[in-house]
Amino acid sequence: MEYQWLIDRVDDLIVNHSKTVVVVFLLVTVVFVGGLGSISSESGQQQFIEDLPSFQAIEDINENFGDSFSEETTSTTLIQESTNVLSRGALIDMLETRNRIVETGSLRVSDTSTTAETIATTLDANATTPDEQLRAVERATPSEIDAAVREADETNPGFSSQLSDDFNRQSASATATQGSVSHRAGPGEGAATGPGGASEFPPNKEDRIERLVQDDSSSIWVQGTPPNTTGITTSVVLPSALVLIMLFLTVAYRDVVDVLIGLFAIVLMLVWTFGFIGLVGIPFAVLLIAVPPILIAIGIDFGIHSINRYREERVKGTGISESMTITTDQVTVAFFIVVGTSAIGFLSNVASSFPPTRDFGITAAAGIVFTFLIFGIFVPALKVTVDRAREKYPIPTFSEAPLGSDDSVLGRLLSVGVTVSKRGPLVFLLLVLVITAGSGVYATGVDTGFSPDDFNPDAETPEYLQYLPESIRPPAEFEYVRLNDYLDENFEQDGQVQMYIEGNMERDTALEELHRGAADPPSTFRSDRRQADSQSIVTLIESRAERDPEFRALVDRNDRDDNGIPDSNLPRIYDELGENADGFLTEGRGSTRVLYTVDGDAEDEVVTQDAYSLSGEFRDSAQPTGSVIIFDEAISLVFQSVIVSLVLTLIGAALFLVAAYWVIEGSPSLGIVNMIPIVVTVVALVASMRVVGLKFNAINGTILAIAVGIGIDYSVHVVHRFADEYHNTELYPALRKTVVGTGGALTGSMLTTVFGIGVLVLALNPALGAFGALISLSVLYAYLASLVVLPSVIVVWARLRGDTDADIPIIGTIETAIRNRGSTVPSRGNE
CATH class of the missing domain: 1.20.1640.10 (Multidrug efflux transporter AcrB transmembrane domain)
Known part of the structure; x- marks a missing residue:
């Protein structure tokens, strides 16, 4: 050409x-x-994982269970530390802090989630407002609070995940807890759509919330959005x-x-x-x-x-x-x-x-x-x-x-x-x-x-960067990263796998299938008597039946094989559970989730293989998810x-x-x-x-x-x-x-x-x-x-x-040798 x-x-x-x-x-x-x-x-790790089926499943879980997240929001994390964050004084600190944040209109709070609120509503189911929840804790005795902690851990999915690794259910104690505050984003501000993806709205919310913290009996730190470096x-x-x-x-x-x-x-x-x-x-x-x-x-x-x-x-x-x-x-x-x-x-x-x-x-x-x-x-x-x-x-x-x-x-x-x-x-x-x-x-x-560490800077920036002009000088310390390191050290991050199951949860066999799915779990899944350590609509029913004779009678009437799992009249049973079922059933009861405890020391690859193996045990479409599987x-x-x-x-x-x-x-x-x-x-x-x-x-x-x-x-x-x-x-x-x-x-x-x-x-x-x-x-x-x-x-x-x-x-030597050898071989004419 x-x-x-x-x-x-x-x-x-x-x-x-x-x-x-x-x-x-x-x-x-x-x-x-x-x-x-x-x-x-665009920043953060979500941009790399948003197309994964396991990540889409966790998005569906966040959207379908509990409050709706259709509104654009950003979030702030509250981290509390004390000799016992489940003591009366520490709970009051968190609730008073939460109340002040909610009352500050410019922070545009749409939702809060703390262990203190869970304990307050466990103490008094009618305590629906912030002031009522605070009064419920203030009036409770230490023994009542301890009992409420144990009950909350039994009935509320994710309660223990908000507490540090040293949480002791029997003594109702833990040295740290984490809660979250959701803020309605302003026009054009974007949403907190994943790890590292939130925009900073309302402006300077971390500093403003820190001024509202009540810390008489504990220390409360404020962690906002990841630094956009x-x-x-x-x-x-x-x-x-x-x-x-x-x-x-x-x-x-x-x-x-x-x-x-x-x-x-x-x-x-x-x-x-x-x-x-x-x-x-x-x-x-x-x-x-x-x-x-x-x-x-x-x-x-x-x-x-x-x-x-x-x-x-x-x-x-x-x-x-x-x-x-x-x-x-x-x-x-x-x-x-x-x-x-x-x-x-x-x-x-x-x-x-x-x-x-x-x-x-x-x-x-x-x-x-x-x-x-x-x-x-x-x-x-x-x-x-x-x-x-x-x-x-x-x-x-x-x-x-x-x-x-x-x-x-x-x-x-x-x-x-x-x-x-x-x-x-x-x-x-x-x-x-x-x-x-x-x-x-x-x-x-x-x-x-x-x-996630691939996307975050070190907590402390190198000293030589502090000599740069002020306009481009990074902060000496990233508070978000420091607190994130604290969470990694004190909270179990990879000890849980969720199973997102899509199917008609009102059919008679739905709960029996969930129960069978938890039998003989894989080796990386925690178990008790060959039954997976899990939280689901089934465990919620079992827990309610243990302490409510009337509800137990309803379950028994609809339990054909007497194994404690109802297999008829399920809509009525769900209705009796009321709002407690929202953590496990979608509004139309067309999907559910199961939370499994897994060995935190197990290899992620093995846990993932076991989770997908377990998903095949369910009749309906089951997608395992969680940070272990996603990463x-x-x-x-x-x-x-x-x-x-x-x-x-x-x-x-x-x-x-x-x-x-x-x-x-x-x-x-x-x-x-x-x-x-x-x-x-x-x-x-x-x-x-x-x-x-x-x-x-x-x-x-x-x-x-x-x-x-x-x-x-x-x-x-x-x-x-x-x-x-x-x-x-x-x-x-x-x-x-x-x-x-x-x-x-x-x-x-x-x-x-x-x-x-x-x-x-x-x-x-x-x-x-x-x-x-x-x-x-x-x-x-x-x-x-x-x-x-x-x-x-x-x-x-x-x-x-x-x-x-x-x-x-080398080639020249070989060629010479070949030529010399050829010259010493007599020709056929001379033979």
Whole structure:
């Protein structure tokens, strides 16, 4: 396929219509600026798990049982600590605090839930108002309160889950409890739709509630919404990245005007990318924080290669137009190959099960195309325009020397790979193969994880961040995280599994089926006499029958097999239970839920398997849910997404490279040569993850596809430059010219990328910090593989193609031995 006409057309636009090109790009920028105001943000872990069946089940449970959550709400958590939060004094503290919060109209309270309220209504079923509930506790004796605690634990699902791990039912004591306050959100404020997803409304509600706390006999802390660190992290990371980028651009270009051109192009690239997500409606989530540094890194790489190649021609005395034509003829094709393979790597994330990961893939792919257009067309056109202006006006030029030369220290260091390729390429590659294979086996042990901790910063921010300007300085401590750590330490988080069952609960066999479902539970489920430790409409009926003779008689009359489970006249029994049944039956009695206690020390994967096994025992549709199951399913999807995106990336990139080099050079095998350093990079990266104890999670699950997408940039530049030089130059001189010329630009690009993306370690989100470190590490590995391993691969490739200049000592020795042996064998004519 002939493509040079297209390159010539681009050359003509850049060289002969440079000003027009610059103006067109600026006009397009105005269009993207219009999308900046439409950017919305999204934070927290819910965005990753909202499509899971188990998460949808918990959403249905929240909607169908108890109060309706159809109204947009936000929430606040109240955490109470005392020697005994179930004592009379501590209960009064919580109720008085609750009353003050409710009475403050500006807090727009729609609902509250505390153990103190549950105990108050257990003491007096007619205590329906806040004041009546307070009086019920004030008038009760300690023994009455203890009895109410035990009764509440028997009859109220979730009562014990609001209490700390040290809750003792017999002594009616616990050292901590947690309650919640729901607030009606204001117009356009959004809702608290999941962990980490709430908006801060009413404004400053935490501070306002803290002033209302009653703490005579206990301590009450207020935990609001999770900190949205996206904005803070962006304000810290981007300026830091720009400072480092400015530093390395100065070193790479050593010219003020060229540095300004590079920075201006970066700004345009960011405007186009952010404008794009605003125009298409992609929310700015935590993963997208990594997109700007990635695009900046690739953009700088393109810019350095373009300017460096242009300078290589200019120092020879070649004119502006001819130098830029030679430059764009070469680098445009390389840029296109890089963009194609990188876009494949990024778009492979569209196959992910996580919506934010899919958005990341689309955004990064669009961004890489924008990067190609801006640095492949706009920057050369602007450079031509500026250099022509320099010939007319006294605009200072500080340096036009390219990075890297044969006699420079950098040039000698870059030639190490060429030296190895001369002396023993095959032995070296066999050594690399053994190390890579061993690392690959080791890398299979890398773990996966999905935890709320992946989305929260540390409770205390690093001290060095406190020296930042006040406008971008994060708080010294995140109170939400501190309290969350307290909850993790003192409350059982994963000790419960819920079963959401959809079916007609008024049919005669409904309760018998629930009862049978709890018989002989799996090993991870707590049990008593081969019956699961659970809370359900069945246990509620049993508890009511134990203390209410009249209700027990009703049950007995409708219990055909005398096992204590009614199997007829169920609507009447439900009516007798009254509001107590709301925690287990939906209003239309078309679904129910069962709460099972599970071994908190059991592996999440085993608990999940057991829960799904138990769900098969029910006649109706039964969906297990709970934090254990949700996060275990998310972990499975993380691993699946990693493997799928990696396979798609490697296959897609390999096919693209083979096709590209077939069309461009007539040598598809160069595409395979191009892939070898990438395989080495990916294996080394995953092995490094295991060494330092990093797990694949929802955030860094994209890292392998990104490593391929970015890393291939380095090998493409080396292979394509070599192919160009190899047309007119012998093997080793072409190889040396490639690694010294292109290697100099790669070194500047690598340093800028490693440190530019490396600033993500400053991110307040720990997973994002690890993500930045992994990207930097992948770039470093790709750089080393391209300049140290790739030259030997190219020499072996050249020898296989019949180039006798490719000196491979072992093969040469074998060939000589074969020739010598052939010369000593007598011919048949002499026999």
